[in-house]
Amino acid sequence: MNLRHVLKETADGFRRAWGSCLLSILTIAFFLSLLGFIALVSANIDHFKQTLNDRLQLQVFISGTLDDQQIAALSQRISRISGVAKVSFVSRELAAEEFQKEFGRELFAALEENPLPSSFVVRLGITGEDEGRIKQIAARIEEEAGVDEVVYHFQTLFTLQRYARLAATTSWILLLFVTLGSLFVVSNNIRLVISARKQIISTMRLVGATPGFIRSPLILEGALQGAAGALLAGLALYFVDRLLAQLLPGLLHLPPESLIVLLLLGCFLGFLGSLLAIKRYL
Amino acid sequence: MVELQSVRVTYANGEGIDQITFSVAPGEMVFLVGPSGAGKSTVLKTIYMDKQPAEGHVVVGDYNSLFIRKSEVPFLRRKLGIVFQDFRLFADRDVFDNVAFTLEVIGARQKEIKRRVLRALADVGLSHKARKMPDELSGGEQQRVAIARAIVNEPLLLLADEPTGNLDPETAAGIMDVLLRINTRGTSILMATHNYDMVQRYRGRIIKINNGRLVA
Numbered sequence: 001m002n003l004r005h006v007l008k009e010t011a012d013g014f015r016r017a018w019g020s021c022l023l024s025i026l027t028i029a030f031f032l033s034l035l036g037f038i039a040l041v042s043a044n045i046d047h048f049k050q051t052l053n054d055r056l057q058l059q060v061f062i063s064g065t066l067d068d069q070q071i072a073a074l075s076q077r078i079s080r081i082s083g084v085a086k087v088s089f090v091s092r093e094l095a096a097e098e099f100q101k102e103f104g105r106e107l108f109a110a111l112e113e114n115p116l117p118s119s120f121v122v123r124l125g126i127t128g129e130d131e132g133r134i135k136q137i138a139a140r141i142e143e144e145a146g147v148d149e150v151v152y153h154f155q156t157l158f159t160l161q162r163y164a165r166l167a168a169t170t171s172w173i174l175l176l177f178v179t180l181g182s183l184f185v186v187s188n189n190i191r192l193v194i195s196a197r198k199q200i201i202s203t204m205r206l207v208g209a210t211p212g213f214i215r216s217p218l219i220l221e222g223a224l225q226g227a228a229g230a231l232l233a234g235l236a237l238y239f240v241d242r243l244l245a246q247l248l249p250g251l252l253h254l255p256p257e258s259l260i261v262l263l264l265l266g267c268f269l270g271f272l273g274s275l276l277a278i279k280r281y282l
Numbered sequence: 283m284v285e286l287q288s289v290r291v292t293y294a295n296g297e298g299i300d301q302i303t304f305s306v307a308p309g310e311m312v313f314l315v316g317p318s319g320a321g322k323s324t325v326l327k328t329i330y331m332d333k334q335p336a337e338g339h340v341v342v343g344d345y346n347s348l349f350i351r352k353s354e355v356p357f358l359r360r361k362l363g364i365v366f367q368d369f370r371l372f373a374d375r376d377v378f379d380n381v382a383f384t385l386e387v388i389g390a391r392q393k394e395i396k397r398r399v400l401r402a403l404a405d406v407g408l409s410h411k412a413r414k415m416p417d418e419l420s421g422g423e424q425q426r427v428a429i430a431r432a433i434v435n436e437p438l439l440l441l442a443d444e445p446t447g448n449l450d451p452e453t454a455a456g457i458m459d460v461l462l463r464i465n466t467r468g469t470s471i472l473m474a475t476h477n478y479d480m481v482q483r484y485r486g487r488i489i490k491i492n493n494g495r496l497v498a
Contacts, residue, residue, distance in 0.1 A: 002386055002387075002389050004386075005386050012374070199370065200372055202370075203370045203372070204383075204387070205356070205359075206330065206359060206364050206370075207359065207360075207364070207383065207384045207387055207431070208356045208357065208358075208359035208360035208384070208387050208388065209356060209387045210353075210356045210387075211356075213387060
């Protein structure tokens, strides 16, 4: 394979159809930026979800009539429920202390007696993925004799779950569009190049050019378009990432390796797009 | 060296060639003469294996149309030089690069390409126009470039399909002189033409074709 020829013909292909070539690069850049942005949002949602998962616990208020033995037995029964990781007892006195720490002594002193019930803090051994399962565990605990009420504040987590699922679905659909869209624009551009060079390609064949000799510049052109689009997308994502970091400190950043993945994805899409055009039009 | 044996090629419209048998020996000059639509170009196409015979076979050097694989066709064509009536030069390359292209295809080194291209251009009398673009040349000069491109790789056989068809008689005579000079140096030439009067003035074997069949 003559490298000089491949590079010369590739440059010539860019020169001949520079308008559609630029359009291909910008389209790929737009699609990949969108994909990268969704990936960034998904990563942050996952991270936030993980933080909330670490705090996944139920508060189980128990009847004030239970003696120590009954409380220990209830604790045992709750521990045995599937999905429960750890049960900690919070006495009325401890609850009062916590209350005073949080809201101040004055408020508590105004009360004639400690109104807070004893409770268990139940940590769950499951993630917040399964909203139904958490509700099931809460309902199961509530069935135990001596349990007055089970309280949990997972609404944020459940809402986040829904957003995470939506983000995941959106990224898959987007990936499909990115793939199809990029393949379409690259193969269309290569089709134009093939069409403009029809006579030349026919003469190449007559002087004994192999299919590889004719195709390699076209394939390289497609891959370079994909790479150029990916580089632009990488640049755009870098600036978005910087901007978000300033606006919302504590957010996760795009790891540097994601840019390599983006570049490989761009090259692969460009390569595949030109291969499709070659298969169809050459 | 080149042999066609009972070759038949049929197109969808019913036209084509049938029972074509002849051979071209090393160093021979052969004129394939017949009116337009007689099947001359089809005969040439079977030799550079752009068309596969429905019957019979074609042998070019070590290649036989019965056994050749698709991937071998480019290598067969490297043993041939092909010249067309419409020149088929690359409009975006100068004369030197047009001729050099044949050698780039086979992966020749730059030094070798330069030496051989300059020699081929000298053979057709165009050394002084090496850096001209095709649209800066006359029809006769463009055809000389096409001939230089065809001979630069020292082919077994030069196929010329109506090489003088687009040229005035004087320019055509100049092209014929170039072809005969190349033939004198040992390159076999098979030239298809409709101009019977013209070829009679030159030495060489004449094969007549009409309605897709050879005639006496």
